[in-house]
Amino acid sequence: MDALDDALQKAGAEAFVAYGTSADATLRYLTSFRTSDPIIYLKRIGERGTIVVPAMEVHRAGLESPCSVMSRADAGFFxxxxxxxxxxxxxxxxxxxxxxxxxxxxxxxxxxxxxEIEPLRSVSVERDALSTLRAIKSPQEMGMIRRVQQATEDAMNRAISMIQRSEPVHDQLITPEGEVLTSEMVRYGIHSALLRHGCRGMDTIVASGEETADVHLRGSGPITADAPIIIDIFPQDEETGYFADMTRTVVRGEATPEIREMHAAVSDAQILAFSLVRDGADGSVIYQAVASHLRDAGYETEPNGFVHSLGHGVGLEVHEAPGLSSRGSTLAAGNVITIEPGLYYPGVGGVRIEDMGAVTKYGFDRFTRFPEVFCI
Structure with missing residues (x-):
């Protein structure tokens, strides 16, 4: 935790303190301890961290966490x-x-x-050290993220299989059982597949037709035939807390010429971005290169078209540092990021393709192995 030690020295502080449950990514990162009850984390310069937990959790905390463990009673709480x-x-x-x-x-x-602490001790806020620490993934963390990605790909395969086995009838998809295929049915199939891997999905996007023009609309009701279907899966491993993130856009039936051209432009933009990722690259420069590429292909960046960032870090949060946007961040070897260009037009629809991988000294190590499918 050298970065925390440096931050403590720079601030002239005696200790760094965090407080919360393992739902807090910072606390989960610092303690490697899963808890639904709030705990105290405290670290001094040159020492490993200490956690203060309920008495019933002392033994388990000692097994799971690299920190020193103290009960609330020993800390003087009672x-x-x-x-x-x-x-x-x-x-x-x-x-x-x-x-x-x-x-x-x-x-x-x-x-x-x-x-309540401030009248007792002076306090200040550390904004950069932890995000810097968390942004560089260890080989162990990368292995955890890769495992979630494998679950994500299994779930994506389940979703696409459900769509593929359904037949276009007029503007809807009909399952072999004679039911109208809905976003809710596909989302349930995705979440069931994730659970088999010990992962959970929340707010998974299965949007079709006009819905796809709205970037993060979850989607509901019958899935539209002959129109784009955006499937965005970003599950969390319940054991480790780490996320993955992947998006595919498919069409069951015949895509319109506009959607075909949009998909080709987004696919080319993603390949361009892959080629620019490396240690020391500026995320804003990569974003601008992709935006320029899409503008040259005839697409806007606002108010429609490519309206979001090019990508983001992934770890104990599905969106974390570094960012690839107009503001940008400097990429570093060990970052795990997504590359997700997209285009969105009301009345036409949307297309997004998202893959995830690690920044290396010389390029991009893509974790995503799922093929780039389109018309199915």
Whole structure:
């Protein structure tokens, strides 16, 4: 945790403190501990972190976390609670006592708790060290993300198989059982496939027809034949907490000339982006190159057309540093990112293709192995 040590020294702080459950990506990253109850994480310069957990979690925390483990009783919580019956104020006292001096907090630290700590100890916010740490994935983290990607591809295969086995009838798709195929049915199939791999999907996008012109519309009702279908799957592994992210656009039946041309332009734009990714590359430069490529092909960047960033980091959050947008970030070897150009036009529809991989010294190591399917 050298970056945290450097941040502590720079701020003249005694300790870095985080607080929350493992739903908080920062805490999950620092502790490798899964918990639905809030815990305290504290780190001093040159020391490994310490976590303060309920007594019933001490043994499990010792097995799962690389941190030193302390019970709330040993941290003095219940003694303080006798004099200060407000649990929030008592927690603030525990943190202040353990830190002993100026405290550095992450930007997502609970505001109410920070307000209770501030009268006891001076505090400041560290904005960069943790995002820098988390953005560079270890080989172990990359292995975890690759496993989620394999589950994602299995789920995508399930979705496309459900669409492919359904027949276009007028403007709808009819299953072999005679039912109208819906976004909800395909989403259920995706989530069922993910569960077999120990992953969960939330807000999975299965949008068709006019819906695809709205970038993140989840989709509902009958799936439209002869029109684009955007399938965007971004599941989380329940065991490790890591995400993957992948999108495909398919058409069951005959695509319109406009959608065919859009798909070809997006596919070419993605290949261009792949060729520009490497250690030290500027994400904004890659974004601008793709935007320029799409403009040359006759497509806008606003208010329609290519209206979102080119990609983002993936890890314990599905969207994290670094970013590939007009603002940009410098890419570094070890980043895991998506490349996802897209085009969206009301009255026509949308197309997005998204793959994920790691930035290397000389290029892009694509984790996604699923083929780029289109008309099925």
């Amino acid at each position: 003694t303080i609670l006798k004099d200060e019956p407000d649990p929030l104020k008592a927690t603030a006292r525990v943190i202040a006592d353990l830190a002993g001096g100026h405290i550095l907090l992450p930007p997502d630290f609970p505001f109410g708790l920070a307000m």
